Amino acid sequence: MVAADAHAASVGRAAAAAAQGAPTDADSTPLAAGATIPSVTDAVLQPASAPSPAGLPADHPLVDGRTSSAPLVLAARRQPVPVTPVWFMRQAGRSLPEYREVRAGIPMLESCFRTDLVVEITLQPVRRHGVDAAIFFSDIVVPLKAVGVDLDIVPGVGPVVAEPFRTAADVDRLRDLEPDDVAPVLAAATALAGELGGTPLIGFAGAPFTLASYLVEGGPSRDHARTKALMYSEPEVWHALLGRLSRIAGQFLRQQVLAGASAVQLFDSWVGALPSRDYREYVLPHSTAALGAVADLGVPRIHFGVGTGELLADMRDAGADVVGVDFRVPLAEAARRVGDGVALQGNLDPAALFSSPEAVSARVGRVLEDAAGLPGHIFNLGHGVLPDTDPDVITRVVEQVHSATRR
C-alpha cells in the first residue's frame, strides 16, 4: 500500500468516527451560498504529510512544481501561457481502439474500480493525442455506487438506478462517502500523478443536480420531469437530497486532489434544463458546497454544463475558477456574461469533428479567434467526444491549437 492509500484509509476511519460523534443538520438544511462542507470533515481530512500553505501534501504535483507551471494550471489561474492548453471531455473512451481493446468483456462500472484499468485508460489519450491534461477515467455515478446505491451503467443507455429516489425515506439511503469506499479509485489517482509527470490530472465529480436527475428519474432523461416535480413539490426533500449529494461529490473531489489531481471539474451536464431563478434557489447552494470542499486546497476548479448559456454567471458564482462553455454561446459572448474574474473552457461542437479537414480546421480557428484576448482559455469541446469520432482528427486539433497559439 502506498503512503497516500494508508493515509486515505486512516482518514476514512477518522472521518467515520467524527461523523458518528458529530452529526450535522446539513442534510435537511439548504447550505447558504459560500458555505463549505462542515468543518468537522475538513479538520479530519488534512493530509498527513507536511501541508503546503494551500493545504496539499508536500509531494503533490502542484506543490513540488511538476504541474504548477503546466499550461492548463496557468490558464485556469489567468496567467500567461506558452501555449493554449487543450484537452477533451470524454477523451478517454470509445473513440479509441486501444480503449475498446482493454475494456473488452469488462463491464463499465467494474473497470472504474480496477486500478490498473483506470490508470491505463486515463493515459491512453495523453499518449496518443499529446493533450495538456488527463481526465480521470471514472464516471459520475462511481461515488454513488461506492456508497451502496444499487445502480449499473447499461451499454448504450447510461446509468440506471434500481430503486429511484423520490421520498424523504429514500434520502436516508444515501450515506456519506468515505475514502475507503473508493480506495482502488484513489490508488489509481496516486499512480497517475506519478506517471503523468508535468501533465495535470483532472479529477471530477457529477454536480448535485445532475446526480439527482439520475437518482430521481432512475436513468437518463430528456425532460427531467420527475426531477423537477420533486424540486417544486417537495423542496425540503429536494434540498435534503442535494445536501447529501453535495457532500458525496465534494468528498470525492477532495480525495482525488489529495491523491494527486491538479485540477477538478464539476460536471453539471443537465442543469441547463433550469432557468436561472430556479438554479439559484434549488441548485447553487449545493454546487457551491461541492466546489467549496476543495476551496482550501488551491486547485483550479472547472464548472461545466450543457446548454447553460443562461446560467454561466450563476455557475461562476458557485465558486468556479474556470467556467466550461458549450458550443451554443461564442466564447467572447460567454466572457461578457461571466466577467473577467474567471477563465473559460471550450467550445468546439463535438459534431464538427465529423466535417472535412478544412472545415474542422476553420471551426477550430474560429474558437481560437473568439478566445483571443481572454485572460485565460482552455481549449475543449462544447461537450464530450462522440463515440464514432476519428481519433486522428482529435490529434490534428491538438496540433493545430498548439501551433496556432505558441507564444
Ligand code: 1CP
Ligand atoms: O461502455 C462504455 O464505454 C460506457 C460509456 C461511458 C464512458 C466511457 C460512460 C457511460 N461513462 C464513461 C466515462 C466517463 N463518464 C468519463 C471519463 C472519460 C473521459 O471523459 O475521458 C467522464 C468524465 C464521465 C462523466 C459522465 N458520465 C457525465 C458527465 C459528462 C458528460 O458527458 O456530460 C455524465 C452525464 C455521465 C453519465 C453517463 N455515463 C455513461 C453514459 C453513456 C452517460 C450519459 C447517459 C445519458 O445520456 O444520460
